[in-house]
Amino acid sequence: MPRTLRGVAVIILLLVLFPLLIFTVYEINGLSAGESFVAGVYRGQLDVVLFSLNQFAWNVVNTWASTAENGWKPSGNRGTFSPGFTEKFLGKNPAIDAVFVADSAGAEIFSFTERPDAEIRWLGGPGSWLAGERPLIDKLLALSRQNYRKIEPCMIADSSGRKGVVVLLFVLRGLEGVPALAGIRLREERFVQDVLAERMREAAAGEFILSVVNTSTGESVYASEEGAAAEPEQRRQLWLFPDLAAGIRLKGETVQQVAQSRVRRDLVILLVLDAFLLTGVWVVFRSVRREMEFVRLKSDFVSNVSHELRTPLALIRMYAETLEMGRLTEDGKKQDYYATIVKETERLTHLVNNLLNFSRMDAGRRPYALAAVDLNAAVKGVLESFSPHLRSEGFFPEVTLDPSIPAVRADLEAVQEAIINILDNAVKYSGAQKYLRVATGARPEGPYVEIEDRGRGIPTEYHKRVFETFFRVPAGRNPGVNGSGLGLSIARHIMEAHGGRIDLQSTPGEGSTFTLVFRNEHNTGH
């Protein structure tokens, strides 16, 4: 690798690949942390749902307490519910199975209504129960004196000792001087089913499964979805009912699975991005390498062309000077000198033409005068004008022309130029093997011209590149032959401009066959 290219590689390595590697390793290392973080976030969300459920339950009982307060009509240091209030209150809220108001000492009951089908009955009224809740009542009274109304749920045992009933106790204000105590007795299962169930269905929104279980018996009280036996992901006690807990889980997957699949997806995205980046880096690196190679070829080209120009010029000058001095007397010798001068001039013309054509072609400005061209006649023309050169180099080409091939629509001069470039190479790169075969024929896609030599051949890895502008097979494998690297690139340009192509078959040491394949006229669209 040349030094500058190595520099580019090091810069890419330091700027892109190294940070990329560190970032990727860091991300992969942090995967499990990321997973528990995501899981934590999900759990937090589940918690919020449970919290709002608890909040909702509180709002409901708060509203009930206010309704009771509004329905209470104090008079003097006693009072009564407005007529029909308790019936309506119990009728509207099936979870409530008793309401009472008593003086704060619990000695006198002002009002007591109990549903006849209540699960537990206070036959003698709530008096004896109240007596057992003295400390709680004192606390509520103290808070009430500070103008703070608190609702305190207290669990009571039913006759079978099974818990499941809650009394919400709060202080009623408005009585002159003496505060009164109010109580709302609730059946927790009915509360869950009548009040919370709808809310839970809403909150589940098809995404979660919400459930309520009795923590002391382990029985399920409610689930937002039938047959949802799976353990909830998060579980929180209900503030109102200390023996009930609400649970929540994701539908279908566990939070762990969701977190895992999210993190996996992130990882896949990361790896895909890595792959893109690496491909990008590779593309950039390759184009830099090509560009640098091209720059090198170009500078080789300048020195090659200078060399190509200098050799014939030196020869012409030498022979012309000798002739000018008039020292040559032998006519045969003179003739030889003139022939050499003509030959070298032709070489120069050929080179300069190639240069001119190349620059026009490169700028896309080479005009082609298309007409019906008989390839056999074109080949014959080239061979005629080229034969003195061929003969002087020791070549006597084997020519087989297929008279039945169709004419092609082409620029005769350009086609001949392509053939000359290839013939010229065959002569240049044949060494001692003076074999040359020129043939025409037809393939299904169109007629062709084939030129075969048995020279040094071209290594397979260069079969594509020899058609690139300025490219020459490296000097080590191409010793002693001058060239500009333009000949084949021009020939390819010409063939492509005609809708055709050049095929190359070559084995190093055995020779090369170049085939100019044209397109059938009816395919060319002209």
Ligand code: ADP
């Ligand atoms: P150049 O001016 O170097 O001949 P070309 O574009 O005509 O440039 O050819 C490119 C390279 O392909 C040559 O430098 C040579 O290495 C190789 N090449 C072309 N024709 C032949 C051939 N007939 N036999 C062996 N090598 C060839």
